[in-house]
Amino acid sequence: xxxxxxxxxxxxxxxxxxxxxxxxxxxxxxxxxxxxxxxxxxxxxxxxxxxxxxxxxxxxxxxxxxxxxxxxxxxxxxxxxxxxxxxxxxxxxxxxxxxxxxxxxxxxxxxxxxxxxxxxxxxxxxxxxxxxxxxxxxxxxxxxxxxxxxxxxxxxxxxxxxxxxxxxxxxxxxxxxxxxxxxxxxxxxxxxxxxxxxxxxxxxxxxxxxxxxxxxxxxxxxxxxxxxxxxxxxxxxxxxxxxxxxxxxxxxxxxxxxxxxxxxxxxxxxxxxxxxxxxxxxxxxxxxxxxxxxxxxxxxxxxxxxxxxxxxxxxxxxxxxxxxxxxxxxxxxxxxxxxxxxxxxxxxxxxxxxxxxxxxxxxxxxxxxxxxxxxxxxxxxxxxxxxxxxxxxxxxxxxxxxxxxxxxxxxxxxxxxxxxxxxxxxxxxxxxxxxxxxxxxxxxxxxxxxxxxxxxxxxxxxxxxxxxxxxxxxxxxxxxxxxxxxxxxxxxxxxxxxxxxxxxxxxxxxxxxxxxxxxxxxxxxxxxxxxxxxxxxxxxxx
Amino acid sequence: xxxxxxxxxxxxxxxxxxxxxxxxxxxxxxxxxxxxxxxxxxxxxxxxxxxxxxxxxxxxxxxxxxxxxxxxxxxxxxxxxxxxxxxxxxxxxxxxxxxxxxxxxxxxxxxxxxxxxx
Numbered sequence: 332x333x334x335x336x337x338x339x340x341x342x343x344x345x346x347x348x349x350x351x352x353x354x355x356x357x358x359x360x361x362x363x364x365x366x367x368x369x370x371x372x373x374x375x376x377x378x379x380x381x382x383x384x385x386x387x388x389x390x391x392x393x394x395x396x397x398x399x400x401x402x403x404x405x406x407x408x409x410x411x412x413x414x415x416x417x418x419x420x421x422x423x424x425x426x427x428x429x430x431x432x433x434x435x436x437x438x439x440x441x442x443x444x445x446x447x448x449x450x451x452x453x454x455x456x457x458x459x460x461x462x463x464x465x466x467x468x469x470x471x472x473x474x475x476x477x478x479x480x481x482x483x484x485x486x487x488x489x490x491x492x493x494x495x496x497x498x499x500x501x502x503x504x505x506x507x508x509x510x511x512x513x514x515x516x517x518x519x520x521x522x523x524x525x526x527x528x529x530x531x532x533x534x535x536x537x538x539x540x541x542x543x544x545x546x547x548x549x550x551x552x553x554x555x556x557x558x559x560x561x562x563x564x565x566x567x568x569x570x571x572x573x574x575x576x577x578x579x580x581x582x583x584x585x586x587x588x589x590x591x592x593x594x595x596x597x598x599x600x601x602x603x604x605x606x607x608x609x610x611x612x613x614x615x616x617x618x619x620x621x622x623x624x625x626x627x628x629x630x631x632x633x634x635x636x637x638x639x640x641x642x643x644x645x646x647x648x649x650x651x652x653x654x655x656x657x658x659x660x661x662x663x664x665x666x667x668x669x670x671x672x673x674x675x676x677x678x679x680x681x682x683x684x685x686x687x688x689x690x691x692x693x694x695x696x697x698x699x700x701x702x703x704x705x706x707x708x709x710x711x712x713x714x715x716x717x718x719x720x721x722x723x724x725x726x727x728x729x730x731x732x733x734x735x736x737x738x739x740x741x742x743x744x745x746x747x748x749x750x751x752x753x754x755x756x757x758x759x760x761x762x763x764x765x766x767x768x769x770x771x772x773x774x775x776x777x778x779x780x781x782x783x784x785x786x787x788x789x790x791x792x793x794x795x796x797x798x799x800x801x802x803x804x805x806x807x808x809x810x811x812x813x814x815x816x817x818x819x820x821x822x823x824x825x826x827x828x829x830x831x832x833x834x835x836x837x838x839x840x841x842x843x844x845x846x847x848x849x850x851x852x853x854x855x856x857x858x859x860x861x862x863x864x865x866x867x868x869x870x871x872x873x
Numbered sequence: 874x875x876x877x878x879x880x881x882x883x884x885x886x887x888x889x890x891x892x893x894x895x896x897x898x899x900x901x902x903x904x905x906x907x908x909x910x911x912x913x914x915x916x917x918x919x920x921x922x923x924x925x926x927x928x929x930x931x932x933x934x935x936x937x938x939x940x941x942x943x944x945x946x947x948x949x950x951x952x953x954x955x956x957x958x959x960x961x962x963x964x965x966x967x968x969x970x971x972x973x974x975x976x977x978x979x980x981x982x983x984x985x986x987x988x989x990x991x
Contacts, residue, residue, distance in 0.1 A: 772930075776933070
């Protein structure tokens with residue numbers, strides 16, 4: 332431990348000091364504070380101190396240096412440079428000794444020793460402080476990202492419209508540095524529904540705030556004005572005065588009449604929606620400037636009629652303008668082609684995200700928010716509820732139960748319970764019974780939602796039979812000719828990375844729960860048959 | 874027949890956020906589940922443990938909710954572990970590969986004290 336004589340302790344404590352930076356330093360209470368001396372990085376004094384081997388007598392120094400003058404004016408007599416690893420990191424500045432004697436050789440030696448010990452410690456303290464500042468800066472950025480995400484998510488709809496005969500699906504995948512994407516569904520008079528997809532230029536909190544404003548104005552104006560062109564004109568005029576410089580909003584606004592399939596739309600510079608129709612893929616084009624740029628803009632309004640089986644895709648830049656490692660774009664033609672290939676909106680969204688992931692590769696961070704909204708008109712349903720006769724024939728069947736459940740979410744539990752009761756005497760072991768129950772629940776949910784469109788007046792019929800070897804549960808909806816999609820293994824990695832919707836497990840679960848899965852369709856009905864062997868085959872899964 | 878309504882209660886066990894789940898995990902559980910997660914991570918725990926002992930039904934939408942929760946936790950660099958799953962749902966977690974990303978344990982103490990998620 333270094334000992335400091337009492338006279339020098341007094342000097343160190345009482346004499347004024349100057350420092351090479353402007354950072355404040357707590358002064359000992361009885362000391363008279365010297366004015367701070369600024370030392371510019373290019374001042375020759377810095378180079379001199381960096382190369383000095385010990386305490387420097389300021390009075391004897393001959394240098395053309397503004398800082399040297401400053402030190403003299405501050406009453407500094409002796410400066411001991413603090414040098415760590417060749418870098419000047421501070422100065423120990425001393426005024427005159429109280430005794431008015433010169434600093435002795437012993438004093439200087441002691442001060443040099445002190446500086447040698449102090450410099451590394453000061454350097455460590457400086458590094459810690461710099462690191463703390465970096466951490467604080469990172470935390471501030473992360474906090475801003477969280478705030479932007481929070482704002483964004485507050486304004487996304489909590490649920491999709493539930494309209495008989497229509498299927499809606501949506502996906503919102505924020506980029507890490509959240510962009511300004513948004514979508515919304517707005518209830519309008521006479522059962523119509525407004526559909527909004529928009530994108531604010533810029534990212535982070537500013538974009539999220541503009542998104543929130545646009546969202547609120549749209550919510551207020553859409554039910555009053557209804558007509559898409561009028562709504563966008565009004566929103567534009569209200570936004571122009573509020574819009575920060577260099578920002579604007581692209582927005583597609585459409586109004587659907589679910590009774591007729593009529594879709595009116597106007598477009599403020601947003602991506603053109605695609606429609607998958609029987610005759611191929613068409614575009615919903617309408618011209619208009621982005622919102623918030625210029626006042627009194629007019630927006631072209633057009634309309635289309637969606638036929639049963641048609642699916643519309645509304646999409647933001649984040650999809651078509653995504654790049655791969657070769658800087659190639661995913662591209663609008665690819666989006667259009669995929670739209671034409673999908674059987675329904677949910678399938679389309681999953682397919683788009685899967686193709687995008689394959690195109691971009693696993694290592695690239697998502698560049699921009701991705702928003703996808705689909706609305707599809709279901710193919711026409713039929714009347715009665717008799718099951719079609721196209722399932723594989725087995726031995727003589729004995730019916731154990733036949734019943735109906737109304738097409739309302741949650742009613743799959745009724746089906747599960749009634750099937751469980753019906754098969755109670757067949758000797759299915761516990762695990763196989765649980766698997767059958769899960770499959771029945773999922774198949775009934777599909778029938779309620781996808782087959783019957785959640786229309787309570789359309790029943791799902793369930794029949795349970797056994798031929799002595801198997802138990803078969805047939806679940807029929809009125810969705811008509813609807814091929815069973817290929818059962819794909821969900822890509823959990825992609826779902827966890829936010830590149831695919833977390834949903835899409837139903838069919839996969841069903842297939843993995845039962846021993847066989849058959850389907851049959853006719854013009855009006857769609858039946859799924861779940862087959863479970865009464866006794867597990869010796870080589871079957873455990 | 875409506876099933877048991879979903880509920881979630883949050884508590885802390887050795888600096889780990891434990892969420893006790895009850896009832897059915899289906900579409901209706903969405904908000905309550907995410908609210909419970911928010912509460913569980915308030916003190917920024919490294920690990921969140923889900924207690925499925927009180928859960929009697931999980932459908933595919935419920936699986937999707939758990940995937941969503943896990944995705945969120947992974948984004949926040951948190952580990953998620955689970956215990957209290959019946960044999961049937963253990964099998965479902967294996968088939969869906971959820972158990973590849975979420976350690977499944979026999980009981981709460983093992984889940985909380987595990988040093989490496991399996």
